[in-house]
Amino acid sequence: MAARYDAVVVGAGPAGLMAARKIAKRGFTVLMLEKDRDFGVRTCAEAVSETAFKTAEIPVTQSLISNTVEGALVFPPNESKGVRIAGEHYRGYILNKPLFLSALAKEAVAAGADLQMRSEVKAITMDGGNATKITYEQKGELKDAEFKVLVGADGVGSIVAKSCGFDLSGYALIPTMQYVMVNCNVPEGHMIRIYMGREVAPLGYAWVFSKNEFMANVGIGVRGRPAKPYLDKFIASHPEFFGKAKAVKEGGGGVPCGGQIREVVRSNVVLCGDSAGQVIPITGGGIRTSMAAGSVSGDFVAKALEAGDMSAMSGYPSSYSDYWGSRISKSLKVLRAIEEMSDDDLNTLGSVLSGEDVVDLANGLDFKRVASKLMMHPVLAMKLASKLI
């Protein structure tokens, strides 16, 4: 006979671990299934703002981070004129993501969630529009579990989204490739470095995030072409950083940069995190947005279970959209506008905008102030500002 739970959460990433914790904390039974044997196997550059720990509702401890970040250096195609972004609002961390996720897992398990690793969901049974049962493989054995609510926090390629009929028409992935490199010689190790331009990373960007004084996450996201050749070219063109360095780990994956999908709740199923496209499109930052989505969706799932009424979950999208949904859609607008700009435009943009402007644009924050500043520059006003207001 199938085991029965109030909720099943698929995926132990930032989104699922938050959702499972929130639901279990309210006294409901939660089965959490993760296909990998370890946390944080998926490639990630691991950068978060300081506020990510607030969203995670755990204290910052040395063991959970590799490095502190004091700001960013953003390089337009003309690399000599980098925009420096620093100050208390721009501090953050390069996480030790596997350990960070294990700290989130500790909270979920302490709240009562039944976390099972090496358990891959293979099929979802639907009955009259409701999801009723999942079938998962654990150590070569197929098992079933029944539930009242299903949470799809299973990231890119979500089986929950596909099997439960979610509309994925706006879902778009940017391919990425990243190396973890040792013996790097990157100056200002507490500043993250971002490189833009059609030659460097067509419709994307390259990043260098130092983990410590000799080790860095070096990666690239590009649109519509394979990322690896661009990453190799970027590394070869920076012998001052990487001339004696060696890639010790490589990985990649798609980052959902097409904005949040139209519906994130369907009858008794909710999606959160990458599975729902809840990523800041221009930066590809999804750790904090996904944790926030897991947290908000988990609260609404618990409300629905308390009320015995699944329609209570419909509050999740609007609650999430008040802050995060709006930031995601504004950042998507900027991405679309920047995609149409030439390298010369990007160079001009780099000289017109301050560091604060760049961050606000990328994150979909204080949009009007930056756009009106651009209006004072006739060429950029035509190409960018008019699309933002």
Ligand SMILES: Cc1cc2nc3c(=O)[nH]c(=O)nc-3n(C[C@H](O)[C@H](O)[C@H](O)COP(=O)(O)OP(=O)(O)OC[C@H]3O[C@@H](n4cnc5c(N)ncnc54)[C@H](O)[C@@H]3O)c2cc1C
């Ligand atoms: C190269 C790269 C660099 C990035 N850098 C950053 C960064 O610096 N900062 C940032 O904020 N974001 C970054 N991101 C994005 C960030 O990693 C994601 O947005 C975030 O991890 C999403 O969290 P999630 O919980 O929704 O999904 P995921 O982290 O993908 O977790 C989903 C989990 O579900 C599991 N799963 C999937 N299918 C099944 C199944 N059928 N059964 C059971 N389990 C399943 C997976 O194994 C995985 O553990 C980066 C992404 C990439 C690809």
